[in-house]
Amino acid sequence: MKTLNLSKKLYLLREYLFPLNCAVCGETLLDEEDAWIGLCGECAESFQVDSGKRCSACGRPLISELDICMSCRKIDGNAYDSMTLMYPYTGREQQVLKAYKFGKHRSLARFFSEKLLSAMNGFQAGKVLPSGLPWIPVPPRAGKLKASGWDQVELIAKTLEKLYHVPVRRCLKRLASKTQKELGKSERMTNLKGRIICSGSVPEEAIVFDDVFTTGATMNACAGTLKDSGVKKVHGLCLFYS
Numbered sequence: 542m543k544t545l546n547l548s549k550k551l552y553l554l555r556e557y558l559f560p561l562n563c564a565v566c567g568e569t570l571l572d573e574e575d576a577w578i579g580l581c582g583e584c585a586e587s588f589q590v591d592s593g594k595r596c597s598a599c600g601r602p603l604i605s606e607l608d609i610c611m612s613c614r615k616i617d618g619n620a621y622d623s624m625t626l627m628y629p630y631t632g633r634e635q636q637v638l639k640a641y642k643f644g645k646h647r648s649l650a651r652f653f654s655e656k657l658l659s660a661m662n663g664f665q666a667g668k669v670l671p672s673g674l675p676w677i678p679v680p681p682r683a684g685k686l687k688a689s690g691w692d693q694v695e696l697i698a699k700t701l702e703k704l705y706h707v708p709v710r711r712c713l714k715r716l717a718s719k720t721q722k723e724l725g726k727s728e729r730m731t732n733l734k735g736r737i738i739c740s741g742s743v744p745e746e747a748i749v750f751d752d753v754f755t756t757g758a759t760m761n762a763c764a765g766t767l768k769d770s771g772v773k774k775v776h777g778l779c780l781f782y783s
């Protein structure tokens with residue numbers, strides 16, 4: 542904790558000398574915490590978890606009285622055992638992820654790590670993620686690294702590991718396949734089948750994490766592969782859902 546506090550002080554000093562400002566609105570960062578995460582208080586506070594009822598299958602907030610959302614009613618179960626989705630991929634939340642991914646505001650990896658860790662305590666009634674489990678990052682698309690030059694989820698994994706001492710296990714890899722974005726949901730499922738592979742020893746239970754949850758196809762493929770490799774329980778955790 543001491544080193545974390547010292548690092549925060551150094552970041553404030555760096556921010557004072559070489560200002561990066563808020564990654565979203567450009568506001569000057571005068572506070573230690575703000576400089577640390579690269580966001581002003583106002584932009585950081587726009588991240589609010591919807592604590593209402595969630596879909597029991599995918600974790601999206603529910604609009605209807607039913608237990609399962611419309612898109613989950615159409616599919617035949619998920620490979621993961623639970624899914625925790627944090628923020629809607631809209632408005633300021635979306636701007637923050639874009640500033641991270643495309644603007645390369647790397648300090649936001651600390652912000653996202655802290656947010657992911659805050660989900661451990663559970664914001665959905667009766668749903669607390671077990672602590673002490675290994676965290677497995679969703680592997681990047683083959684070719685993505687070449688195109689963008691870095692892996693945004695891996696930087697969060699590294700931050701979780703180094704600063705917050707989370708046990709990270711990098712046992713999943715993704716083989717080349719057609720870009721997910723260009724495909725429909727059923728095509729995505731087939732496209733991913735067999736494209737995610739697992740190597741090395743696997744834990745009994747794990748948390749698989751990613752930045753954005755769209756159709757759930759990637760998460761399902763990761764969980765499916767882990768289950769086939771001997772993992773008994775897979776908990777999904779994503780920062781955003783769209």
Ligand SMILES: [Zn+2]
Nearest residue numbers: 563566581584
């Ligand atoms: Zn701001």
Ligand SMILES: [Zn+2]
Nearest residue numbers: 596599610613
């Ligand atoms: Zn659902």
